[in-house]
Amino acid sequence: MSTLPQTPQPTTTPSTTTRSSQSSLADSRLRVVLLLDVRSGAEERFLRAYDELCQQVASVPGHLSDQLCQSIEDPSKWLITSEWESAPPFLAWVDSEAHREMVKPMHGCVEDTRSLRFGILRETDKRGRGTTAARGRLQAAPRIGDGLVRHGLTFTVKPGAEKDVAAILADYAPVETRVDDTTRLCRTSLFMTGNRVVRTVEVKGDLVAALRHVSMQPEVRAVEAAVNPHLEEPRDLDDPDAAREFFHRAALPVVHHLTAVNGRDGDAPAGPLRRHALWYPVREGSGTAVSRLLARQDELAMNGGTTPLVSSTIFQHEDVVVRMVDMRAPLDQDPALAVGVGGKRAAAVLSRLVECGPDRDLSHEDGLRRFLADCDMEPVTDRRAADY
Helix, strand or coil: CCCCCCCCCCCCCCCCCCEEEEEECCCEEEEEEEEEEEEECCHHHHHHHHHHHHHHHHCCCEEEEEEEECCCCCCCCEEEEEECCHHHHHHHHCCHHHHHHHHHHCCEEEEEEEEEECCCCCEEEECECCCCCCCCCCCCCCCCCCCCCCEEEEEECCCCCCCHHHHHHHHCCCCCCCCCCCCCEEEEEEEECCEEEEEEEECCCCCHHHHHHHHHHHHHHHHHHHHHHHHHCCCCCCHHHHHHHHHHEEEEEEEEEEEHHHCCCCCCCCEEEEEEEEECCCCCCHHHHHHHHHHHHHHHHHHCCCCCCCEEEEEEEEEEEEEEEEEECCHCCCHHHHHHHCCHHHHHHHHHHCCCCCCCCCCEEHHHHHHHHHEECEEEEEHHHHHH
């Protein structure tokens, strides 16, 4: 597979090797906050839909509680909070067809929504004393962020249309990346494997605002219109319900991210960064297990001394798992590191979780190289803010 053009990077190194990270794979309790604007006159209908949803979600594994609140300052502003044993069961539910059916009665009642997810870090009683997490663990320590929010989308095109779609997606006019004073689009990377398209974005500020802003740009709308006839599943982004269904189906959220501060680890070898994306042929029902394994292996690699691995982002939706890495060395220089297995034991575990094929024994370098070549996605375009 080809690689994206090399991007020159600063040669200075920070004084520490502190890394930024985010993860929804931890076992700590989760607080979900949903902000809603309810249409005037639809309040009673909204309450009935909420009560029905609560009865259904109560039986979902991992769910602990819900609370509905209405603003005392603006009655159109509502808030739903829910608590979960951990993020994985919530993500499995919110990405499911069952969830989409549950929330349909609310669509006609609500103008706008915004969902926020938080790991619970501290908990105190009314005397201000720390409490034991009787219903699950607390997040062990605060994470260090890098100021970016990441998200992905994936969809398939009709077999035989791959070259036409790649040409459309690689050649589009620059778009305005500044959304407002606090939000801007920083980077878009797009890859293909077979007839599968994966698009990732990096945003500084409000991800939802940035995605809405980009979707309204005439340059982007022209590209989407040109791609539409080639899609395996039709979509109509001008229809709110159809657009909502497409984005639910195509969503590829980040479940784990790890990067060196300023994109440079003090132990990393110097050299230009190359971005790659790997598509893992996950066995049915093994998506979360694959993501957990890859996340742990990347953490070990970055904590283990000198490594060309500078950044790893794992996207997952059910059994769709994509790992995007930024490296200061060719991908095939260290096939085990590139695949995300640091030794034979990890390779054996991954072998049980994915479809390897008879000549792709991950315990041997030749098998690793063949598997890596199968997973390595073809880069289509990679644009930073300065390139738009």
